[in-house]
Amino acid sequence: MSLECLSSAKSFDGWHKQYSHPSTSTHCNMRFAIYLPPQTATGEKVPVLYWLSGLTCTDENFMQKAGAFAEAARLGIAIVAPDTSPRGEGVADDPEGRYDFGLGAGFYLNATQAPYNEHYQMYDYIVHELPKLVEENFPVTSTRAISGHSMGGHGALMIALKNPERYTSVSAFSPIANPINCPWGQKAFTGYLGADQSLWREYDSSLLLADCKPEDRRPALVDQGDADSFLTEQLKPEALTAAAKKSDFPLTLRMQSGYDHSYFFISSFIDDHLRFHHQYLASS
Amino acid sequence: MSLECLSSAKSFDGWHKQYSHPSTSTHCNMRFAIYLPPQTATGEKVPVLYWLSGLTCTDENFMQKAGAFAEAARLGIAIVAPDTSPRGEGVADDPEGRYDFGLGAGFYLNATQAPYNEHYQMYDYIVHELPKLVEENFPVTSTRAISGHSMGGHGALMIALKNPERYTSVSAFSPIANPINCPWGQKAFTGYLGADQSLWREYDSSLLLADCKPEDRRPALVDQGDADSFLTEQLKPEALTAAAKKSDFPLTLRMQSGYDHSYFFISSFIDDHLRFHHQYLASS
Numbered sequence: 001m002s003l004e005c006l007s008s009a010k011s012f013d014g015w016h017k018q019y020s021h022p023s024t025s026t027h028c029n030m031r032f033a034i035y036l037p038p039q040t041a042t043g044e045k046v047p048v049l050y051w052l053s054g055l056t057c058t059d060e061n062f063m064q065k066a067g068a069f070a071e072a073a074r075l076g077i078a079i080v081a082p083d084t085s086p087r088g089e090g091v092a093d094d095p096e097g098r099y100d101f102g103l104g105a106g107f108y109l110n111a112t113q114a115p116y117n118e119h120y121q122m123y124d125y126i127v128h129e130l131p132k133l134v135e136e137n138f139p140v141t142s143t144r145a146i147s148g149h150s151m152g153g154h155g156a157l158m159i160a161l162k163n164p165e166r167y168t169s170v171s172a173f174s175p176i177a178n179p180i181n182c183p184w185g186q187k188a189f190t191g192y193l194g195a196d197q198s199l200w201r202e203y204d205s206s207l208l209l210a211d212c213k214p215e216d217r218r219p220a221l222v223d224q225g226d227a228d229s230f231l232t233e234q235l236k237p238e239a240l241t242a243a244a245k246k247s248d249f250p251l252t253l254r255m256q257s258g259y260d261h262s263y264f265f266i267s268s269f270i271d272d273h274l275r276f277h278h279q280y281l282a283s284s
Numbered sequence: 285m286s287l288e289c290l291s292s293a294k295s296f297d298g299w300h301k302q303y304s305h306p307s308t309s310t311h312c313n314m315r316f317a318i319y320l321p322p323q324t325a326t327g328e329k330v331p332v333l334y335w336l337s338g339l340t341c342t343d344e345n346f347m348q349k350a351g352a353f354a355e356a357a358r359l360g361i362a363i364v365a366p367d368t369s370p371r372g373e374g375v376a377d378d379p380e381g382r383y384d385f386g387l388g389a390g391f392y393l394n395a396t397q398a399p400y401n402e403h404y405q406m407y408d409y410i411v412h413e414l415p416k417l418v419e420e421n422f423p424v425t426s427t428r429a430i431s432g433h434s435m436g437g438h439g440a441l442m443i444a445l446k447n448p449e450r451y452t453s454v455s456a457f458s459p460i461a462n463p464i465n466c467p468w469g470q471k472a473f474t475g476y477l478g479a480d481q482s483l484w485r486e487y488d489s490s491l492l493l494a495d496c497k498p499e500d501r502r503p504a505l506v507d508q509g510d511a512d513s514f515l516t517e518q519l520k521p522e523a524l525t526a527a528a529k530k531s532d533f534p535l536t537l538r539m540q541s542g543y544d545h546s547y548f549f550i551s552s553f554i555d556d557h558l559r560f561h562h563q564y565l566a567s568s
Contacts, residue, residue: 067351264295
């Protein structure tokens with residue numbers, strides 16, 4: 001596996017690094033970023049928080065804007081931020097070039113529809129290929145948590161619910177909570193998965209959560225700003241709340257007064273999420 | 285004075301806002317950002333830290349990447365981040381379109397050379413017009429500190445040294461410490477100020493610091509990464525150290541091992557700078 005280091009910068013006594021590698025899942029080169037806390041400098045292996053970003057983002061948005069490194073350094077947690085879609089020559093984009101489908105909008109699923117099925121295999125990449133690569137090449141353990149924002153909040157919840165054995169805990173900011181019932185999700189699922197809605201249901205966090213078995217429950221924290229302009233039409237956190245009630249799932253959903261959809265919101269509460277995950281990462 | 289609000293987002297219980305206004309100094313519309321800590325919501329007036337950014341930046345870089353709001357909110361300090369040059373139709377740029385002169389590269393001085401003298405009056409804007417505007421329109425006191433990065437580190441040091449009565453304290457990250465002796469500074473000073481080097485000397489922090497009178501000394505903190513790729517050719521912190529020795533100036537210059545020129549460096553130490561300034565802001 002060839003892993004090319006693209007950048008390296010010291011931060012809070014640890015290191016932020018970017019890498020590129022050929023992916024066997026997405027059949028193109030993928031870029032990701034990793035924050036290695038200072039504990040790793042002395043050979044200690046640390047657990048990893050995977051962060052899935054939202055529409056239009058790359059590996060850079062969270063790493064540059066979330067202000068997460070101080071607390072990650074203190075707690076001894078590595079953070080891995082993958083890209084939000086395959087990219088490069090030959091990777092199909094939205095036919096209309098819109099921001100909400102195609103490049104920067106992979107929705108963390110495995111596409112079944114041509115031409116997207118050739119490269120848009122983000123679910124396999126995030127769940128299997130990337131953790132294997134990270135665990136083989138960096139001083140980290142296989143203890144993982146997962147979080148994300150908006151489309152990445154959908155990704156984090158959906159992936160944790162489908163793979164409870166792989167994550168200690170899950171959190172999200174402003175997730176697309178019920179994608180089969182909102183315009184962003186319906187456009188993406190139609191394009192990537194086709195018209196058969198039974199396939200869509202496998203990637204919908206609210207449906208997955210409503211059917212979650214007791215043994216598959218994991219601690220889950222969701223923060224949502226009540227001044228988020230996407231709240232009513234796209235995000236629908238009330239679907240998560242109803243689902244959690246149905247399956248008696250331990251969901252903490254906090255409506256944060258006055259906050260919007262931006263990184264100014266995420267940065268305000270990211271330390272809470274790191275400390276939340278640390279409780280479970282540290283004890284497993 | 286018409287002040288147009290361009291954006292507003294809650295962060296750490298305070299507010300980040302962007303404004304545009306017609307400037308009497310630069311004869312164009314100027315944009316700036318302000319972070320108002322939560323204390324201001326109850327009518328309390330707080331002191332202000334002015335942040336001057338580096339080459340290519342706008343009001344956004346520091347506000348999005350520095351991770352400064354948590355500590356500013358805790359300490360009760362407002363932060364104002366102006367743009368780094370005039371902009372808009374009719375504002376002259378570098379003839380070759382390079383990043384180190386013209387747009388995004390105003391160097392915080394008053395240009396004397398045509399065509400730059402029409403709009404490039406950033407010194408007057410930062411020292412006089414912007415503080416007046418801020419103090420008339422926001423819940424802040426006239427107690428000020430100043431800081432900045434790279435070109436903005438030059439700006440912060442130079443402005444504080446020329447106006448000691450206006451600032452309680454000054455700090456900088458990776459400042460262009462001796463602009464008359466480095467390529468960035470020589471290009472900018474030639475373009476904005478012409479060939480007469482006596483004018484250049486009025487804007488050189490190391491020369492100003494070497495001649496600083498005892499009554500004009502202010503507490504000063506500088507952080508510089510020793511892995512900064514601009515260190516030797518452009519930044520020259522050793523000139524500041526020598527000047528401080530000459531005038532017995534209370535300069536703390538910290539060489540930070542392994543850190544580069546990026547916001548990953550700034551974010552690692554910005555809380556130190558906020559606490560440094562708070563000591564003096566709170567007691568004046």
